[in-house]
Amino acid sequence: MANKLIELCGISKSYGSNQILDDMNLYFNENRFLTLLGPSGCGKTTTLRIMAGFETPDTGKVLFDGVDITNMPPNKRPLNTVFQKYALFTHMNIAENIAFGLKIKNKSKAYIDDKIKYALKLVNLDGYEKRMPDSLSGGQQQRIAIARAIVNEPKVLLLDEPLGALDLKLRQSMQYELIRLKNELGITFVYVTHDQEEALTMSDTIVVMNQGYIQQIGTPEDIYNEPENAFVADFIGESNIISSTMVEDKLVNILGTNFKCVDVGFGQNRPVDVVIRPEDIELLSPEKGIITGRVTSVLFKGVHYEMEVMANGREWLVHSTVMKNVSDEVGLYVDPFNIQIMNKPESEDEEAVKIDA
Amino acid sequence: MKRFIKQFYVGLIFFFLYVPIAVLFVLSFNDSLSRVHWGGFTLKWYTELVENAPLMDALVNTLLLAVASAGIATILGLAACIGMTAMKHSSRQVLTMIAQIPMLNADVVTGIALMLLLARFMNLSFGSVLIAHITFNLPYVILNILPKLKQIGTSTYEAALDLGASPAYAFFKIVLPEIFPGVLTGFLLAFTMSLDDFSVTYFTKGPGFETLSTTIYGELRKGIKPQMYALSTLMFLVVLLILFIINRQSVKEERKIKQQKKKHSLSRTALCLMLFLLPVTLSGCGKQKENYQNEITVFNYSEYIDPEVLEIFEEETGIHVNYEEFATNEAMYAKLSSDAVSYDLLGPSDYMIEKLMKEGRLQKIDKSKIPNLKNLKKNCLESCESFDPGNEYAVPEFWGTLGLLYNTKMISETEVSSWDCLFDEKNKGNIIMSNDMRNSIGIALKKLGYSINSSNPKEIKEATDLLIRQKPLVQAYLTDETRDELVAENAAIGVIYSGEAYLAMEYNEDLAYSVPEEGSNVWFDCFVMPKDAPNKEGALKFLNFMLREDIASMNFEYVYYTTPNQAVIDSQPDDIKYDDCIFPTDEMVSRGEPFTYLGAKGEKLYSESWKRLKSR
Structure with a gap:
């Protein structure tokens, strides 16, 4: 200071x-x-x-x-x-x-x-x-x-x-x-x-x-x-932002399925936003995933493939170096560290306090 | 093939654009009055041009006006543009539109509007014309500077501030040089617009101030002299030079090579020139109001008074004459009706005098104050009674007859003793009729044995039908060019005023003048005094002065139109005194009739008939 x-x-x-x-x-x-x-x-x-x-x-x-x-x-x-x-x-x-x-x-x-x-x-x-x-x-x-x-x-x-x-x-x-x-x-x-x-x-x-x-x-x-x-999550890079419920510490319910996470202190059964970066979703065989889904589109982007996977009634954006074919059944896995929990904003005007730069 | 057509088309466009100018250029060196015959190379029109003092005065006025109005408009426009750039987008657009209205507006409308406004606050003179020119120049300046300012944007100015420049330093060192090409183009465009403006100048000028365009317009009535070709050629070359400078400027701008220093000096020169000319202009403004105890304002036909005569009058009486000229009665009437200037004397023609009288715009002239009235020819005054009974309002200035100018090699004297020759199949293609409505219909009426002032619809219809039948025989309907066409022997007969005929006979010995026996028009241009003349006393002195033998003689020799001054006639040598072109015989006069005012209804009847003829 x-x-x-x-x-x-x-x-x-x-x-x-x-x-x-x-x-x-x-x-x-x-x-x-x-x-x-x-x-x-x-x-x-x-x-x-x-x-x-x-x-x-x-x-x-x-x-x-x-x-x-x-x-x-x-x-x-x-x-x-x-x-x-x-x-x-x-x-x-x-x-x-x-x-x-x-x-x-x-x-x-x-x-x-x-x-x-x-x-x-x-x-x-x-x-x-x-x-x-x-x-x-x-x-x-x-x-x-x-x-x-x-x-x-x-x-x-x-x-x-x-x-x-x-x-x-x-x-x-x-x-x-x-x-x-x-x-x-x-x-x-x-x-x-x-x-x-x-x-x-x-x-x-x-x-x-x-x-x-x-x-x-x-x-x-x-x-x-x-x-x-x-807003920040959406503006910085691509991400899946999903309206979810914090069941308890370290457990969040995303679209009806419970995911483990590392965040604590949000209370019980609180509505939150969950951010999952597309490169943090791993595509596994159906039985190994937390949830299963079906690939709906595949685009080659050079470094990776950009895919959309239909699971739990939502399109998930996934970046992966492993190519899948359209209509393949896949299992989706997310490491607990890569699930980012955010409070739902009270209003759009929510402002961060000053931070020592 | 396609390529050839393309090039041919472009060639054609350039041909039509530049051939007229080329013709002008060639004619300015032609040693003959004719517009079709080459009479050898000469520079005499250029020398005459330089020796023509009124024209040179007008040239100086025009240039001064152009530089001053363009300069002031550039400074104002620049300030306006800077203000506008700082405005919000919406208000700027509105203002830009408003600023451009004067440019789209018809010049005549701008001219009249400015005259009405300025006449309330100031004497119409150099000052009012200057303000008017600045007004219509502004949009051109703004149109050139605004895009330049937009192009450099605000960040250039901000960058200068950011680097430590004060606002003034940033403006003069950065903004102004960056937009300078636009400023220069705006100035030059405004300069040329001012240079060739007629309408606005005509309405906002006052007596005693002429520019080139108004002078040229005044001379139209007597035909354009070859001096004008010379002047036009010179002006074209000047404009060409300016254009060249503008182009060079933009080429330079494109190249943007190291010629920076030069450009700076150019802008500096322009600035110095503007700053130098400003005081000169302002002093010019001041000079208009020299302190004369007493002044009169005279509005007369163009080229009716020797300028030297006015100087003598001012010297003898100490009364300053504001002298303004008009080219047609109708133009005079329009200006008079606007009440922008109070005149002491007007010099209109017969029928216009009657019109002004009937409208109650004139006052009787106190004859006891004009002893020189005794010099006037008796039968002249008698003829004037047809429009001025009792000679109470009008003092004749010049007069003459309408007749035929003919080429003795092509047509015999007996033939031209009757108007019939104009309707003879034998002369087909060799006839030039008058382009004046009353002259042509009047001639037809006379041929049919009616009065030249008939307002009987049946008689007028008969006369019009006669003219329509005659139309295939006519080569052209002209007014001022008739003289030159006959001098050049392009036609055998033409309808012409006696004064012009006399001039034509000087140029071509084979030409002669005749007033047909059926009778013709005798015209009179007279001085009359408006009801609200501010200096009645001075005006009467001026009238008496104009009738003095030596003065009337000077004017006669200046104009060579028929003078009504008996004393002058008596002093002429016999060959002039008995020339029935310049001094019509009493018998010719008695056969003639002056035009009288037809009234609104009569005027309408004539103009409708005239339209019927011309539209065939």
Whole structure:
């Protein structure tokens, strides 16, 4: 709890009657890769823009290193932003783009030239000084945008879906590039995306948001393996989310059959949601399964087969490297450790409390 | 084959687009008045153009107006666009639509609306025209800048702020250069729109301010001079140059090579030019209101007064003359009816004077204040009584007859002594009739032995039927081009005003003028005084001045239309004095009849008959 770099306290923001953020609290420390993850309209970009200073919250405060910067204009804030659409200055060449912020700060020419060289090297675009932005590919432009931001040595770099406009292959290689950059620079990245795979790959901490509320904060593993509610489970990866009843500690009734599990403390005969990841369901011969079912569809996905199995009146999604044929009878087995029990949400607005990142 | 047709089609389109301009270009170097005969290469139209002071003044006005209105509209439009970009989507769309209405609106409507509005708050002059031009230029500017702003989006501006730029620095260093191509195109488009606007300028201008388009329109009545071809050619070349600059700009933008420095200097030059011209323009605004103790406003037929005459009057009396010109009686009537300007004197024709009199818009003229009335020819005043009984309202300015201009090599003098020659099968294809409704129907009425002012439906029907039978013989119905066609010997006979005929005979010695024996129209253009003339005293002084022998003589030599001033006639050498084209004999006058006002019912009857003829 010693050095909170940025802290958002009780932030609310609405446009007209449209509430974007409602009493949001969040903080994070130095040298983190923090990702705001959620579907469009969840408030993640607004949160970023409030940090950058492009939006002013209706209520609440933004603290930077303990100093209130809620009303500080963006040009005075010690952080920089990388925009989704690059926002390079097309009438300036690459060197002029990168030097823009430094010239405003009246740095010496030698210092600026040094910085340009360093930044271009960092993003693997040495020798591009005299090129014009339009002559660069999308990925190159985005790397220039990053270079332009980091030469100002911000303590926090805000990235607003920076890879959104790139194709899949480029996006993947840029993901590694960003992780490398963050490690070399040793500064905090706040990264906004709706792509859960991107979030899982790059982040130290993921903040899952929906409808203006934080749903869960945690490491990628936490978020994936122990989603706290059905929204998070559904949004992060594919899963079977089944409305069930907790019979007693370590025993849950799923669609009429009792399954062993490891969770305790939910009480007796309480309605709960159960999450089972498709890769955690094992396909065995009918007599070895907890329940039996019939395969209704098979799709080859490369690494695995994606199958749907009809059992206990429900389609179960199963990922397996063992292929079965349609209409084969199979037994389904789930290890007790892989059954994740969640409370049914009181309302959609259920919000997780702040968690030390 | 398909390819050939495609290319042929494109070729055809370009042919029709550019051949007219090519013709104009060639004619501007033609040493002959004719539009079909090549009379050798000459630059004289260009020299005459440069020496034509009113035209050059109009050119300066036009350019000043175009630069100033485009410049101001660009600045306002830019501000508007920035505001609009920051708006919510729905309200922005509504505003964009509203902003574009003036562009879709008919110019005439915009012009009249602006005139009515501006006349309430200011004198119609350079200032009002400038405001009007800014108004209709704005949509073009917005249309060019808004998409550019949308294209760069808000994130470019935000990125600049994010990197530490203040809002002003971000705007001038980043946003403005990024959208500069749109700003420049908007400015140039506004410039050209302003350059060739007529309707809006015509309605919002006041006396004493002319642009090229209004000047050209004023000259239409007397036929377009080859100087105009020269001017049009020059204007076309200028527009071509601007177009070239715009294109180069966008090509440059596409290439985006290292020419950044140059582009900056271009934008800087444009900005400097705008800033420099603004004060010049404003001082131009101020100059319109020089401090004269006393001023009169005169609305007269175009090219009826030697500009030097007005200067002499101002010097002698200290009274400033706001001089405005019109090309047709109907145009004068429209402007007068709008009450936008209070005039002291008007210079309309006979039938229009009668109409204004009957509508109670005129006041009697105090003759005791105009001693020079004694210079007026007696039978001239008598003729005027047909529309102004007792000569109480009108002071004749110029007059003349309607007759036939003919080529003596193609037709004999005896033939043209009667209107019959216009209806003779023998002259088929060599006849040019007047495109003026009252002239043509009047001639038919005269040939049939009726009054030129008949409003008897039966007589008019008879006359119209006669004209319909004549139609196959007629080469064309023209007004101002009649003179040039006869000079070029494209026709044998044409219906023409005496003043024009005189000019034509100067150009071609084989031409002669005749007023047929059945009688014709005698026309009078006179000064009259509106009821609400603000400076009656000054107006009377002006009338007396205009009738002075030396002044009337100057005007006569400027226009070469028939003067009613006996003193001037007496001082002419014999060959002019006895030229019955320029000075009709008493006998010719007595055969003629001035047009009188037909009343609303009569006017309708005539125009319906005219439609019946022209639609055949």
